[in-house]
Amino acid sequence: xxxxxxxxxxxxxxxxxxxxxxxxxxxxxxxxxxxxxxxxxxxxxxxxxxxxxxxxxxxxxxxxxxxxxxxxxxxxxxxxxxxxxxxxxxxxxxxxxxxxxxxxxxxxxxxx
Amino acid sequence: xxxxxxxxxxxxxxxxxxxxxxxxxxxxxxxxxxxxxxxxxxxxxxxxxxxxxxxxxxxxxxxxxxxxxxxxxxxxxxxxxxxxxxxxxxxxxxxxxxxxxxxxxxxxxxxxxxxxxx
Numbered sequence: 001x002x003x004x005x006x007x008x009x010x011x012x013x014x015x016x017x018x019x020x021x022x023x024x025x026x027x028x029x030x031x032x033x034x035x036x037x038x039x040x041x042x043x044x045x046x047x048x049x050x051x052x053x054x055x056x057x058x059x060x061x062x063x064x065x066x067x068x069x070x071x072x073x074x075x076x077x078x079x080x081x082x083x084x085x086x087x088x089x090x091x092x093x094x095x096x097x098x099x100x101x102x103x104x105x106x107x108x109x110x111x112x
Numbered sequence: 113x114x115x116x117x118x119x120x121x122x123x124x125x126x127x128x129x130x131x132x133x134x135x136x137x138x139x140x141x142x143x144x145x146x147x148x149x150x151x152x153x154x155x156x157x158x159x160x161x162x163x164x165x166x167x168x169x170x171x172x173x174x175x176x177x178x179x180x181x182x183x184x185x186x187x188x189x190x191x192x193x194x195x196x197x198x199x200x201x202x203x204x205x206x207x208x209x210x211x212x213x214x215x216x217x218x219x220x221x222x223x224x225x226x227x228x229x230x
Contacts, residue, residue, distance in 0.1 A: 036219075041223075042223060043202050044155070044202070044219075044221050046220070049217075100157050100160075102154045102157075104154040
């Protein structure tokens with residue numbers, strides 16, 4: 001199974017760009033990568049998903065190098081409300097087979 | 113739409129007692145999941161279902177059973193609760209799709225059930 005590794009915690013300041021990297025050395029050909037955000041006492045919330053290269057949406061960007069052994073979530077100009085835990089998920093789904101490996105999460109603290 | 117709801121929100125059990133956690137979704141999703149979350153451990157998959165009437169084991173299935181009799185509901189049962197099952201339980205649902213020939217998926221999570229086993 002594709003194990004994922006993330007930094008336990010990160011600190012930033014309002015207005016800065018934050019990059020969180022997830023390592024998934026054993027990622028398989030059909031695995032895709034998803035990032036979730038979780039606030040205290042809430043369930044995780046989808047942020048962004050990708051298979052290769054770069055994906056961008058209204059809240060974040062996801063960078064995946066050619067070897068796909070890591071991925072980087074980029075949050076532009078963070079605010080205090082971005083303080084949360086961020087999870088990297090490697091998952092494969094084909095023919096009814098599910099493989100879902102969540103990382104332990106990165107606790108991001110944004111300071112004024 | 114209520115999205116994904118979980119019942120109850122909190123529960124305290126004594127060792128050996130049984131209980132059922134209910135998850136309901138109104139998004140017509142095919143896939144549903146049960147996770148547990150322990151401090152510093154992230155989310156671990158207990159059981160999942162890819163459709164009505166089907167269930168399968170996840171990473172940590174021991175001590176739990178599940179049923180998916182209706183598409184919108186996914187039940188998680190603890191037959192004989194143990195202190196090691198003290199955790200926060202999250203249910204999720206998703207609609208699988210494809211993009212560029214690859215499978216894609218977005219999970220929607222419920223608010224969680226905080227269970228304490230004494």
